[in-house]
Amino acid sequence: VLTQSPLSLPVTLGQPASISCRASQSPVFSDGYTYLNWFHQRPGQSPRRLIYKVSNRDSGVPDRFSGSGSGTDFTLRISRVEAEDVGVYYCMQGSQWPLTFGEGTRVEIK
């Protein structure tokens, strides 16, 4: 089980934002890697992965996005929120069956 907080996050443009994802057990796979990923979904669109294996940014993802964490606690940070960052953010673990997603955190501009 992945538990995200907060579930709703009003942010001011240009300010930082942080989303937490806590796992009920460590999502470390047998190969030693932690398959903890972050996705962003805008209304009416498919999810887009931002971060894979805890801290690796996907191609084309702005460097204002960063992921960190270990064990059972993980964090997605946005250094300076821009208008295009609104939407819902999900963490996801791909190390154990069943694959699971967090409940989602809705980011909106104040």
Next chain:
Amino acid sequence: EMQLLESGGRLVQPGGSLRLSCAASGFTLTTYAMTWVRQAPRKGLEWVSTISVNGRGIFYADSVKGRFTISRDRSSNTLYLEMNSLRVEDTAIYYCVRPDYGDYVGLLGYWGQGTLVTVSS
């Protein structure tokens, strides 16, 4: 350029059946583990099913086990989801998802646009 194109979603009555398709282009479907993920209206993402590269590893969420069947066709490069005994709670957008490489389902990097299944009387 790789593409995943889902189809087959429609309105169906409770207890009915439906088959979803995901046509893959730009890559060979059978060289990747393929996954279905769904999203109920105004809800979060839920993993549904995965088929491994060799086709022998097949996994289902408890919520669909015994009712849904994942399969693929090599000749048409298409992934399928056969859905039987449909329930109202199966109403969702169904996404076809590919990992970055091979059997690494932990790296769901490529998503289709989704197809909407509505179960209602």
